[in-house]
Amino acid sequence: MIGWPVADPVIPTVAHPVLAQAAKAASDAFRAARERHDHAQLAEKTAVGADGTASMRLDLLVESAIAEVAEAHRINLLSEEIGFVDRGSAVTLVADPVDGTANAAAGVPLSAFAGALVRDGTPVEALTCWLDTGRCWHAVAGAPAPYRTSGRGELDGAAVSLLRPHPRNREAWWRVTSRAARVRILSTSCLEAMLVAEGSTDAFADAGSDTHRIVDLAAAMVAVPAAGGAVLDVRGRALEIDPDLTRRWSGVVAATPRLAEEIAGAVLG
Template sequence: MFYGALVTFIAWPIPEPDLPASVNSVLADAANAAAAAYRTARQMLTRPELSEEVAMGADGTPTMRVDSLVEDAIAESAQANRVNLLSEEAGFLDNGSSTTLVIDPLDGSANAASGVPLSCFSGVLTRDSIAVEAVTVWLDTGRVWWARVGQSTPYRTTGRTTLDGAAVSLLRPKRNNGDAWQRVAARAGRLRILGTTCLETALVAEGSVDAFADPGSDTLRIVDLAAALVLVPAAGGAVIDAHGRPLDFDPDLTRRWSGIAAATSALADQLAEAVLG
């Protein structure tokens, strides 16, 4: 392997997702389609090509080429399975079904395009706007988090109830939330900024970190939080909006939340209080 300015391809391979056999076939097909498209994109395109902005997404933010390639593959999968799709870039695609696949096709796009191995596919199966099953795939490793509503899960949060000394993942500070970000940071014992909400909330579910938060910047869309709404409560935790707004599967992707995923409801509430000051 060569190093330096001439090297712009991302060399390491993308594995198949390690999906449990019991994952719904619609979710499994979407996850495998995402991984395959991401694998091909990394093999064929340079970093500048992956990160090129090719459209404006339904959420009002620019769409990178790598986002588009992965989402297109998932859209084909959803159409083949005759389910609707709600996705970050394309918005709502109606395939005439009572079942909708709510996805973030490539969470951590900037990481993915630049070669930082922290990006995820995340999908939730909903029936009549009620979530029934979720899967998050860490694309660079094939690692999978999966849960079905009403069934037991092997994941358990840390059970932490207090913010002081907690291990917290945060969105990066932004112009509109610097004070709130500092209030949370001052009380946490350890901070991480990974740049992929779906991975960070999955780590809350399995007890690797105590909490994840957008400290008041109103950045997150429902596709960012959809899987967390299934995975984290199943593991004993809580997912809320810092401002107390309900989190629902609204197809309007211009809506934003300051989402918090925490080991317990008590910790989620303390994070919200710190954000609001």
Template sequence: MSRELRSMLAVASEILDSVSPRFVEGIGAPSAVTKGRNDFATELDLELERTISAELERRTGIEVHGEEFGGPQLTSGATWVLDPIDGTFNYSSGHPLSGMLLALVRDGEPVLGLTWLPLLGRRYAAVAGGPVLLDGRALPPLPQGKLAEAMIGFGAFNVDSRGRIPGQFRFDLLGPLSRLSSRVRMHGSTGIDLAFTASGVLGGAIVFGHHPWDNAAGVALVRAAGGVVTDLAGAPWTITSGSVLAAAPGVHEELLEMICTVADPAATEEE
């Protein structure tokens, strides 16, 4: 861990710690900004993004790209990528599986990731090269695993949904995944799926979303843990990827093989 990244991690941790009480206090906040079908932001999303972004820019001099207000492009230079409330539907409903996601991205690569889960009392952090820290304690690297012994996090699901990765493709994955894995879990939070994968709670995670604020922090964590991260077609994950397949070594290969027997996910994303 370089001295610079250690410093950045310390600053980012302090800032997320400082707003965690506000995050806990605001659970159950109603929708304030509608962004699409069953997608919205609360007033607290907006408040937290403004507060965190202002502090990050003041203390590090690096601009922020947030879910709610956008920011600079992410394929070159250094930028913080922020999701002030990941799992917004959960959060607004009073469900504790939600958190704050923050990554430092350099030339499109996440080199630092933080996933703060104040309602669960857990703080995951890592810089490129590892290790993953859980509440400041270093976790061991992910061991080689088997899909049959692994729980797998599964992303947002509605069989009638259309778009880049249609609901029917997601539905078609569920059958073989339920047969081949130990258990399937839908947490409603990409950040939680990826943090749990990095810490070994889950053997892997299938993420259908493409937004960098959802994915970058968790990708940094899984890579730091020694996991494998690609898109659903098996191409190396980048900040512009349309999906995420993250898993422990061994489990990733089995998941990818299973996905490719169902359909060509790359072709699916192009539809």
């Protein structure tokens, strides 16, 4: 069993009730799952998610709690495991219930809930919660966030987080890491994006492996620009709120648009 306590989320009072309730539900379900299940049970793959990959028990338990919030508000839900639940609403909650599930199931305290409210296809508000600590980041599209990126514009000497290298992108991965001053692999895209937003690191990227789904990037698409940064796809593909979770991107989250473009250029060679 994982003995460390799960802190209550510190949710800003200005957060939309749907996001606030979803984050609280995710945190409560995350805490209950860790109290009732051991490492192996949390990590057990018990279903196949909407993106075609296996779902861990922890994913499903937390997602179920978030789904109840969306149902109570009669809005659509787009979530990692269940996929798209269409209630005919103009508003959709796009959620990654537990980003970094493998970390969480193993007891590594690096996982997050990330949610974005999308109105008529456009993300308008986001809330990300670091599940182990309760630390939260909130943002509204078009309004400045209460945190800022580092402002860095150059890859040379930057602190960069990356997804792990794959056989298909090792050269691209090396082109980025060979220029950075510091490289981290934390295995939690949504949390790493918020560390960029608040200036703790300069950038986070998938070096061309096309691993990201839109649920991995939706909250960052609101929060990072609000903090002065940029979110884009390495290959220039539009980041679209698409209910088809088999679609993939190679996201770049950076302190500035200039840095984002420079990382994309390094990946593409």
